[in-house]
Amino acid sequence: MSEIAEAVLADGSKLQYVVTSNPPRGGMKYTYFAPDKSYVVQFFNDPKMGQDAKMRDRIAAIIGKYNPTVSEENGGAMGNTEQLAEYFADKYCWPTGIVVSPEFGIVSPAYPPKFFFDANSSLVSGLDLRGRDKKSNWFTSRNRKYLDPRELGNFMLMLKVCISLARSIRRMHAAGLAHSDLSNNNVLIDPKTGSCVVIDIDSLVVPELYPPEVAGTRGYIAPEVLATMEYPYGDPRRSLPCIETDLHSLAVLIYEFLLTRHPLNGPKHFPGMSAEEEDQRLMGSDAVFIEDPNDTSNRPDDLKVTIHDLGPYLEELFIRAFVDGLHSPKLRPTAMDWERGLLRTWDLLYPCDDPQCKAKMFVMYDADHPVCPFCGKKVSASEIVKFRLKKELRGKRGQWMQYGELVVYNNMPLFPWHVYSNIFADEKASREMQAYVVKQNGRWLLINQRIKGLRSASGDLIPPGKALLLRNNESFLLSDMPNGNLVETVMIP
Amino acid sequence: MSDYIRRLPVYLLIDCSGSMHGEKIEAVKQGIRTLVSELKGDPQALETAYISVITFASAARQEAPLTELMLFREPELKASGATMFGRAVEVLIDCMNTEIRHSTQTQKGDWRPLVFILTDGSPSDAEDFKVNASRLKAMKAANIVACAAGADAKTEYLKMLTDNVLMMNSLTAGDFAQFFAWVSGSVRMTSKSIEAKPGELMLPPPPHGFQIVP
Numbered sequence: 001m002s003e004i005a006e007a008v009l010a011d012g013s014k015l016q017y018v019v020t021s022n023p024p025r026g027g028m029k030y031t032y033f034a035p036d037k038s039y040v041v042q043f044f045n046d047p048k049m050g051q052d053a054k055m056r057d058r059i060a061a062i063i064g065k066y067n068p069t070v071s072e073e074n075g076g077a078m079g080n081t082e083q084l085a086e087y088f089a090d091k092y093c094w095p096t097g098i099v100v101s102p103e104f105g106i107v108s109p110a111y112p113p114k115f116f117f118d119a120n121s122s123l124v125s126g127l128d129l130r131g132r133d134k135k136s137n138w139f140t141s142r143n144r145k146y147l148d149p150r151e152l153g154n155f156m157l158m159l160k161v162c163i164s165l166a167r168s169i170r171r172m173h174a175a176g177l178a179h180s181d182l183s184n185n186n187v188l189i190d191p192k193t194g195s196c197v198v199i200d201i202d203s204l205v206v207p208e209l210y211p212p213e214v215a216g217t218r219g220y221i222a223p224e225v226l227a228t229m230e231y232p233y234g235d236p237r238r239s240l241p242c243i244e245t246d247l248h249s250l251a252v253l254i255y256e257f258l259l260t261r262h263p264l265n266g267p268k269h270f271p272g273m274s275a276e277e278e279d280q281r282l283m284g285s286d287a288v289f290i291e292d293p294n295d296t297s298n299r300p301d302d303l304k305v306t307i308h309d310l311g312p313y314l315e316e317l318f319i320r321a322f323v324d325g326l327h328s329p330k331l332r333p334t335a336m337d338w339e340r341g342l343l344r345t346w347d348l349l350y351p352c353d354d355p356q357c358k359a360k361m362f363v364m365y366d367a368d369h370p371v372c373p374f375c376g377k378k379v380s381a382s383e384i385v386k387f388r389l390k391k392e393l394r395g396k397r398g399q400w401m402q403y404g405e406l407v408v409y410n411n412m413p414l415f416p417w418h419v420y421s422n423i424f425a426d427e428k429a430s431r432e433m434q435a436y437v438v439k440q441n442g443r444w445l446l447i448n449q450r451i452k453g454l455r456s457a458s459g460d461l462i463p464p465g466k467a468l469l470l471r472n473n474e475s476f477l478l479s480d481m482p483n484g485n486l487v488e489t490v491m492i493p
Numbered sequence: 494m495s496d497y498i499r500r501l502p503v504y505l506l507i508d509c510s511g512s513m514h515g516e517k518i519e520a521v522k523q524g525i526r527t528l529v530s531e532l533k534g535d536p537q538a539l540e541t542a543y544i545s546v547i548t549f550a551s552a553a554r555q556e557a558p559l560t561e562l563m564l565f566r567e568p569e570l571k572a573s574g575a576t577m578f579g580r581a582v583e584v585l586i587d588c589m590n591t592e593i594r595h596s597t598q599t600q601k602g603d604w605r606p607l608v609f610i611l612t613d614g615s616p617s618d619a620e621d622f623k624v625n626a627s628r629l630k631a632m633k634a635a636n637i638v639a640c641a642a643g644a645d646a647k648t649e650y651l652k653m654l655t656d657n658v659l660m661m662n663s664l665t666a667g668d669f670a671q672f673f674a675w676v677s678g679s680v681r682m683t684s685k686s687i688e689a690k691p692g693e694l695m696l697p698p699p700p701h702g703f704q705i706v707p
């Protein structure tokens with residue numbers, strides 16, 4: 001029931017695709033695959049949509065001057081280098097071409113194989129997941145129980161997924177683009193490797209071009225969009241998808257990834273109301289965060305791990321997203337806020353003592369009461385070691401200000417952004433390990449790998465290949481090069 | 494936490510009268526098998542969709558109660574006898590009345606059920622059918638799609654049940670497969686999308702070769 005067809009692209013080139021009788025179909029488009037599955041060709045459910053000149057302009061801009069996966073030199077986004085283009089190429093499934101015949105459509109790359117389940121992914125007979133894409137709610141809903149534990153990753157890997165997502169969305173927003181339909185369907189994740197890919201890029205809201213009409217996905221639409229859907233499209237009272245509505249969806253996804261539950265789905269409901277009307281209210285005008293500290297009307301009585309257990313940075317961000325900003329879009333944390341908060345949280349990760357613990361690591365926010373919130377295991381180590389990262393105040397030699405904190409554990413790596421205060425762990429940073437910490441015979445050692453100018457508390461140079469003995473309350477220069485950090489070691493018994 | 498998940502009830506009303514005997518009923522069985530496996534591959538459908546099969550021939554009965562996908566066992570379908578379609582609609586009404594959860598003090602209600610009806614003939618119990626069809630339509634409790642399989646299926650009866658009537662012109666195994674694939678797409682879409690307007694059904698366009706009966 002399948003045959004090969006040929007698509008003609010806007011640049012005159014031709015591509016083959018396999019026509020199947022019931023192609024996978026989303027809210028807007030349906031999809032055919034290349035004979036070798038290396039790319040997909042998508043057409044619109046409503047063919048009239050493709051005849052719309054505004055839609056064509058929008059997609060041309062997305063493929064061209066707004067494209068972060070192509071360097072500026074090759075017709076992509078302004079300022080985009082070859083290296084950055086390469087970094088983002090596997091973070092999105094960004095369209096690569098416009099189909100003009102047999103009708104208007106889009107060509108996109110296929111997602112990498114890691115975003116498809118294989119024959120070993122399912123834990124139960126009667127559920128064959130081979131070839132199904134890894135939509136994020138496989139991992140965040142009760143469907144988790146059907147998956148092989150090896151698919152589920154752990155808390156650190158989920159944090160990595162969140163960082164990757166926040167970074168991808170930050171990059172889009174920095175260019176003024178809004179995704180408009182961020183959801184469990186349009187973000188595929190592979191917890192095993194901590195990666196994610198953002199798909200369905202063609203419904204982006206592009207600055208100064210007519211916005212797309214997106215239906216949105218249940219559970220991810222911003223409350224203000226849902227609450228004003230009764231107004232016709234184009235009515236000024238109606239809230240349309242934009243960067244701020246993306247920020248609601250992004251926060252929902254991050255919450256789901258880290259806590260495997262939906263932030264607004266609690267016991268609150270309206271007896272006697274139809275499900276559809278009730279849902280409209282509970283996700284829209286009457287939405288309440290299940291962990292709202294002031295309004296407990298939607299709080300489940302069986303919450304074990306809460307936002308407090310995710311450490312101070314994420315707790316604050318979730319309060320801003322789902323309490324302050326739930327009905328006030330301007331107060332929502334930006335994607336950049338999320339990226340920073342997630343990275344700072346990453347630096348607080350600490351391995352759980354219980355080898356059976358599924359989370360493997362947790363956020364060590366309270367060194368006086370170190371307990372893994374996921375399994376309840378108390379940390380047995382004789383002391384918790386922390387690095388206080390300090391940078392030199394500009395123009396004030398010898399004056400240092402603490403700007404970060406790092407919880408230390410055996411075999412913990414240090415990266416350039418730990419060594420130098422002017423490096424941020426974004427797509428531009430080198431990910432080359434600089435040093436690592438080990439605990440040997442009860443002593444903590446920092447092993448220098450490639451830091452230039454690492455100095456002990458007494459000022460001795462520790463060259464690469466040599467170790468620095470860490471002592472409580474001692475401060476040492478991670479690097480005496482410009483922007484090198486001063487580190488104060490703190491050992492909490 | 495799972496208590497806060499709403500179910501999406503899906504009822505399949507399948508004509509198992511004598512005229513469906515042979516290749517047609519085999520194609521329906523295969524179609525249901527594919528439908529269930531497709532829905533299991535979609536995380537949202539797997540989490541929310543519950544399926545029930547009601548058949549009608551000389552009698553009508555619920556072959557499979559509303560069951561979550563992972564526990565659904567495909568019923569043994571055989572085709573013979575008359576077309577007690579009116580009785581089947583009555584069974585559907587009874588099942589919906591007992592199985593559909595409404596929002597109460599202690600629970601969240603189910604999503605509006607989806608009902609897919611497939612028939613290749615016309616009711617043997619035409620009077621009963623008219624009574625029950627108007628009862629069902631008046632309940633406004635479900636989104637109903639009826640598919641007339643082949644020229645012998647009388648669409649005027651189906652129109653009494655719902656405004657969403659499809660016509661399948663040829664009756665090859667491939668056509669039945671397409672119908673069930675479309676049902677799968679409709680369930681998946683319903684499980685994700687929100688209603689733009691209350692009660693407005695948003696379904697994918699019908700498969701190629703199927704006509705929407707106006």
Ligand SMILES: [Zn+2]
Pocket residue numbers: 352353354357358359360372373374375376377
């Ligand atoms: Zn643990």
